[in-house]
Amino acid sequence: MICLETVAFELKGKFAFFKKPDVNSKIYFTYSHIHKIALLGLLGSILGYGGYTQQYEAIREAGTNKDNQYPEFYQCLKHLNVAIVPHGDCGYFAKKIQSFNNSVGYASREEGGNLIVREQWLENPHWTIYLFKNNEMDTTVFENLKRAIIHRQSVYVPYLGKNDHMAVIDNPRVCESTLIRDVHEINSLYYEIPGIIFDDFADPPENSSFYYFEEMMPWKLDPKLNYYKFRTVCLTNKFIESIPRKSVFYKTEGKTLALL
């Protein structure tokens, strides 16, 4: 039986905004869930790693090299496996478009000085996050991360997408995950699995109906220019009839989790 040490915690907040890059003309929209790179950024802030600005400055000073290929948080945490279990209404968080002004003209350099921003925010988001220890990742980094989360220590203030939305990290715990072969349902977000077959004749869970969610979300940074690379992320409560053998799932706290 293959077991992995896992750090789990509840990640929530009043609002969240994970900006989608595909439109930027009038309203900025959010992903429906925190994506892996945003989550790594949040964990990086806990450990005090540098972000995009520090990387930009490093490139400006020393030119592009292997050390500043990625922002520090991504460089250190990119091999970390995570699982994200959304709560909310069948994994759906209400979204609302908020309008606000930034009248500090020198920051936006907007004509007339008054920038009107319209953003779509997630309301009351709540995810259970699982972090898996693995061989690809530096053990010291994982241990530091574990200690910081369990002892509720953070170098920078973690936030959900932008610093207007403080993150609440609750109920940190260490648990164990077991590799499983028989998978009948998946409780976390997972990358689209070609060949997965759902049981179309099964009855939905009691007092509920089936739901199925998919969205293209960032999963890694391009090594050359650091723009997002996308994959389809799914979430469903449908029962699985069959799933390709190579898919990897873990059982943690009674939930079947897919690694992102």
Next chain:
Amino acid sequence: MIMDFTKMYQEAVKKNQSILFDTYKLKRGIYILLDYHKTWEQNLDSIENSYVIIDRTETYVNKSLQEKFKKLDYYSSVLFDSSNKMVDLPGRKIHSITPLAFFMKEQTFLLDKKKEDMSAAEQKKVLFPDELKKHIEEFYQKLEQFDDGFLNLYPITAHKKKDKQQQLKERDQFFTENYPDLVSALKDPVRLNRNHDIRKYLIENMDQIILWLKAIKERTNFSNYVKIFFDVPVEDYQQEYKLYVVQKIYTVNDYCAIDGSNIVGLPSGDMTVNGKKPYLKHRTMRTEVPLRLSVDEAIARKDLYKWLESHGKFITQKYSYQELLKQDLRSEEGMYYLSLDTDSSVIYLDNVPFNARQRKVRVPFREIQYNKELKTYQETDKEIYDRAELFGWVNRFFFKNQLQGSWLTGEISVNQVITPTLQSIILQSRQAWFDFLFKGSASAIRPMINRLTLELITELIVTSERGGRTQILQAYYLRLGLLDCLDVKIDEMKGEDIMDYLSELYHNTDHDLDNNNFFAIENDRQFYYLAGQLTYYLAAQSEAANMTHDLYRPVMMAVGNPEKLKEQLEEMRKIYGYRLRHNYQRFNYAYAAVMGYSPDEKTTQLDKELMLAGLLSANLFFKKKTKNDEKEIDV
């Protein structure tokens, strides 16, 4: 989500190309198909079957030819209808972008005035025959120069000559391997000869073409565009289009990069790094711009926006996951919601993992209808299961039918119907209503439904004039039904239970008042209910021409303090006492009972609710005459 849509759209078009052209619309003008191998006279022999005129009514449309023109037009038109994307720059006179077609506005070259009769400004806008021929010549030269422009998409970053040469070599290799059709087209003698022949044909025959067009215009008026296509295989059009589109599809080619076997860049349309908005650029990130797409993805994205536009702007459209391009809403999976602004930018989008149809809704409701025979209002219990019907009721009774068109994303202005308070309520709650009534998610509306509907009813009471009580009562029953549906209780009582309790209170109180014995209030709830009833009865005595329900406000405000409440009632009785008959026993008993009763407990939420219900529901004191009473008429 546009990325998700784009991916689905690409897959759908791959399976069925007609999706691309089903919604494609030809602009107004005349469309002509010519064979450049034939002389103009030979073309003229069969011209009746080679042109169509598209006007607003599409009267002269030859359907089969029209379908062909749709394709040819698609592969010959400027991207995004943007003059910045033209090949004919800076002139902007020829609107086509390939050597296989010639598009020009008819007023640019079909002139009805002589040069001498035109002002200088007018002359600038038009091309006289000689100028036109010269312009065509120049246009084809520009096209030739434009051909290999795609090579510039490959970023050459080296500064030293040696490194630069190396990069240029890599560039040539990259295009030869990944875009062989574009590279081979550059030196293809057949293609070059064909383009040369077409240019020659246009220039040599332009005078006769103009004469013919003028004759047609006299016979069958057309306007806007003259679009001439040359009869070559569609594949040739596709190839020429590709040569154009690769170079023009991106907003700024400076952000192009190589990703494996693809050129990637910042797509145009709903995406900008406009110099006037410097904050849109990622200034402190290595990536610089938010998004980079391959050429195919960028083209699909452009077509997708056209397809979305064809479903209408402003109104929020819904698309199911599985049947995105068929718009079949039966799917039992997630739904996309999207609306476009006037310039086709996305102003609303959401991705919901379920379909509202899957999620059952049950709203117990009491409908009030006027019975013409009995000349009275009657209440009937019913249940609403359909969200569209529920939206109808909510819109009618809470929002006075003002939730129309783009109510979710558009501006809500104060008008004769929408008061500033109602405007504020709509702006606060419209997303939550939409989530509940269209998406099937109650998570946003549930925490606010109690406060929201109470505010709405209060606003209705304050703004309605005499006679609007039935409407308000209907809104009140809707409130109770919604509370019940969303499992929001008032002091442990569900909305439907409150409705039943109201009927019980009415009938019991009515029965007790009918007995001419001494009437006493049984409990606090009956006290508040009766206080509401008396308030309405007293206010209804007012003879003001435009009596508003604002008359109730002092009593309603005092609901938390029973003694104050009684004082306010007494005030009203003093004002309208001259209208009250001294021998109206039902009123006298009830009034005395209320004034003599002191509630045991502090005013609860349910008490307030019953007071409001008493105010709005059928009035016990307007009940028709019993044996000893004077006749009173319901209002």
